[in-house]
Amino acid sequence: MMRTLPSIKRSGLVLNVAAAALGFSRKNDPNISKSVKRGLVPLAEQFFLLVGTIQPGPLFLLNLRVDLGILIARHRDHLPKSSVEALGLLDLIMRDLFATQGSMRFRRIDLSSEDLAAFVLKHERVHQVRGWGDLQRRLGGRQRYCFGLFHMHMPHAPLVFVQTVVTDHLCSNITPILEEETPVVKNPSHIIFYSVSTSNTGLRGLNIASHLLFLTIQRMSSMFPQCKTAATLSPVPGFARWFKAALASGDQQSQTTSDAKNVLQNKDPKLQRSEPLQRSFFNSEQAQRLNMKYGVNQLVLHKWLLKKLSDPAWHRDAELVDNIRDIITAACARYILFERRQDKILDPVANFHLQNGAQVEQINFMADTTPSALISALGMMINYRYCMTSIDVTSVSYKRKSLAAVSPAAARLVWPADSVILDEIERLKDKRNTPLFAKVFRAGEIISARGSLPTAIYFIAYVASLALLFEVRNTEHISLIGPVEYAYIPLTRTHFAKVKRLVSASR
Structure with missing residues (x-):
């Protein structure tokens, strides 16, 4: 019935119902609309609005919100649920006062x-x-x-x-x-x-x-x-803690990989893989180089590197720095692109910029050698680029699908250097910005089914026991996806050529 009434009559009826619920009537209150609006605003919000209009008021409200947050965190388990919800509502009211631009x-x-x-x-x-x-x-x-x-x-x-x-x-x-x-x-x-x-x-x-x-x-x-x-030019505050913890664990596997391993062990035996699901931070060339230079066995490389990085003066050893540069840089790329909690990047700075729509442009080794930066990030810093022509696409992709935008240069750190598709993107970068995304697929998650996505071409390659998957669509959006814990068969070189023709034809 309400929907069939004209909009003006409908709004008037709603106003009368709200007024009656609040105890107002047109006979004793000619300005009933103002009274209803005022009555619908909680008393706490009315008070905060008045406080915010005086000179020290906003600062008082900010400090009050800080204290309220501490109070809720400290006594949440001891207060009734209704009290916690009421305090949470007060927190939201104060937050929203600063949300209006x-x-x-x-x-x-x-x-x-x-x-x-x-x-x-x-x-x-x-x-x-x-x-x-x-x-x-x-x-x-x-x-x-x-x-x-x-x-x-x-x-x-x-x-x-x-x-x-x-x-x-x-x-x-x-x-x-x-x-x-x-x-x-x-x-x-x-x-x-x-x-x-x-x-x-x-x-x-x-x-x-x-x-x-x-x-x-x-x-x-x-x-x-x-x-x-x-x-x-941004810091990477959580990288050192994550990397050292991964080295200390000995198996060098991420939380995502560990979760995938547990799932696969309970699935159909056909889906299980014979080799351990782990990601080594050292490829064969790096392991051989460190063995020849320092005489360290490949089986204890992670312990050796952890011991070296535990020395506060490790960054002053020029020879060591030169030998582990590519190892730490690639590990930082994996941390920024693939280490997540509930589909959000672990690193708070990366999460902030990716939500804004920026892309991981470049990962810089020994970019900040101050003591605090060496402790928190091993001196690593990252360039996040804001491309205003594609910022809406990259922001929505991260918020909705957990796709982290990344440049071809940064993608090469977690992908073999000889990549036709990355070469093609870089060749065309002066003409247009082609979004390239990184995503984590968990074990048991369906990536694609036969007959679906007819406009897409998928191809997969292995990095150690880590499977990475690229998705190329003729909409000019190219996605780097990984890690994928499945025993896929890598496609042949002819598929790479087919992908190259597809991208070239979309210019």
């Missing part, structure tokens, strides 16, 4: 304001500011910029700020950016973001940093229209 202000941060400079000095989270000279380079150096997102009632304290530099190349090391006063680049081509810092943990669960990144890309692109590449 109408109260946000985007502007540049420079040395003209002592308060803002002091704020950046105190709240920089990624690369610690080491004195006035360092701060002066970051905020006032040649072709260096800092932008922040401010709440309208917090003009001297940005909620989040980003630091960027304009260059003529894709930066692979953080030291020149932080420690050197670089000359003016006459023909800049790259916008590099090297630090994104959130000033208050009360902003958890919000995408304010993502909003700031896109605003900064837009502003920098208007300032430097000749710059066609926007990328980050």
Whole structure:
């Protein structure tokens, strides 16, 4: 009946029903619509809205949300379920007050304001500011910029700020950016973001940093229209812990591979594989090289490398660094592309950028040799590139299908160097950006069935006992998928040629 009424009458009826439920009537309240709207807003939200309109109010609410989060985490098991749900609702109400972009202000941060400079000095989270000279380079150096997102009632304290530099190349090391006063680049081509810092943990669960990144890309692109590449130089904070744990376990298998092994052992014997489902971090060439150089047996390579990396001064041994460069770089690529928890990348920084729609562009060895970076990431850093023409596709692919966008150069770290399809993508990269994705298929999961996806060609190759699968569609989307724990038969070289013709024909 309600659906058959005209929209105006229907809304009026709904208003009357809501008013009656709230105890209002048109006789005693002529402004019934305003009363109903006000009555539908929880008292806590009304209070928080009023607090947020005064000068220190937003900061008070952020700090209150931090304390509330600690309270819920500490006493969740001891409180009634209804109380936990009520506190969770309060947390969501405070979060949503900062979710509206109408109260946000985007502007540049420079040395003209002592308060803002002091704020950046105190709240920089990624690369610690080491004195006035360092701060002066970051905020006032040649072709260096800092932008922040401010709440309208917090003009001297940005909620989040980003630091960027304009260059003529894709930066692979953080030291020149932080420690050197670089000359003016006459023909800049790259916008590099090297630090994104959130000033208050009360902003958890919000995408304010993502909003700031896109605003900064837009502003920098208007300032430097000749710059066609926007990328980050980001840390990999969880890599060292994961890699050392994998080496210490001895079997060198990931959580995904371990889960797949358990599933396969309970499946049809035809699906079981005779060899152990494990991923070695050393190929035969690397193992032979380390054996000849250091006399280490192949069976104990993981223990040997773990012992070497446990030495705080390992990075000062130039010969060792040169011999393990490719091993650690490939391991980092596997960690970023394939190590997941509930379909999300383990590394928080990678998860943030991939959700935004960026792609893993380049993995850099010994890019940050500060003590903290060596402890957390073994000195590794990653360039995430933001290609605005394909950012919607890459973002949705990651959020819905757990597909991590990756460049051909990064894909080669987990795929044999001689790859026709990667060669073809790189050859065409100046003409168009072809999305290339990485995905994990678990044991028992159906990848494709005979007769399905007639526009797709699949081909598989083995890396040790790891099976990787490529999917090529004539929609110009090419997917790198792995690890696949099945005994597939690798396709022949003629299939590679067929794939190459397909990609070439789609130009």
